[in-house]
Amino acid sequence: MNAPDTRSVLTELVVLSLRDPRAAANQIMGWQLGRDVLWTALALAAAINTLIFSVSLVLQPTPAMPAFFTSPLAMFVLLSGVLVITTHGLYWAGRALGGEGDLGDVLALVVFLQVLRIIAQVAIFLLMFVSPGVSVLASLATGLIGLWILVNFIAAAFNFTGLGKAVGVLLISMAAIVLGLSLLLSIVGVAAQGVLLDV
Numbered sequence: 560m561n562a563p564d565t566r567s568v569l570t571e572l573v574v575l576s577l578r579d580p581r582a583a584a585n586q587i588m589g590w591q592l593g594r595d596v597l598w599t600a601l602a603l604a605a606a607i608n609t610l611i612f613s614v615s616l617v618l619q620p621t622p623a624m625p626a627f628f629t630s631p632l633a634m635f636v637l638l639s640g641v642l643v644i645t646t647h648g649l650y651w652a653g654r655a656l657g658g659e660g661d662l663g664d665v666l667a668l669v670v671f672l673q674v675l676r677i678i679a680q681v682a683i684f685l686l687m688f689v690s691p692g693v694s695v696l697a698s699l700a701t702g703l704i705g706l707w708i709l710v711n712f713i714a715a716a717f718n719f720t721g722l723g724k725a726v727g728v729l730l731i732s733m734a735a736i737v738l739g740l741s742l743l744l745s746i747v748g749v750a751a752q753g754v755l756l757d758v
Contacts, residue, residue, distance in 0.1 A: 569674075576675060580708045584715035587671050588664045597666045601646070604673035605638040611680050637744070644739035645669060648732035649713060655731070656724050658717025668712045676705065 576583040613631050650665045679701045687694040714725035 576708055580711035581715045584668055584712045587667050592667055594663050597670055600670045601642050607677055608638050609635040644736055648735035652728040652731035653717040656727055660717040664716050668716055
């Protein structure tokens, strides 16, 4: 597949995710990508998110920002950890509620959600220089749309007929993510402080 075809497929899939997220999820899962490819893609998504965050921090410094957030390595470890916890949290919560999903399918959907997030972040980042107020509204709208897509992706991944169980999976996994994030923040925070002290 050449580059124009790849862009066309991605554009069509992004539009489909907005119009019919369950159909988009089924198409993504139908690719049957290997887990090694997906985990690598997840790490790449974390790296790109780290880059976007670091650039935005340089252009618009936040004095109250905790010290370890200024370390790109710490941010990469944190984001990677959150994505791994999210993937496993969604998978085990979905299985606990009777879903028939596969970890590879959940991973593929999480990766694509990160692609959507990166596209949205870049758009909002650029919009911020044109109209900060509109960029805030766009950020809020993106969050709500992303939540809607995520719930539908969960329903498709675990073959739920409705969205009720998908919301349940999301709530359960969020509890696991909060616990995991607390642990990650403590580990990354201590490590980052050690790096800063050595500099």
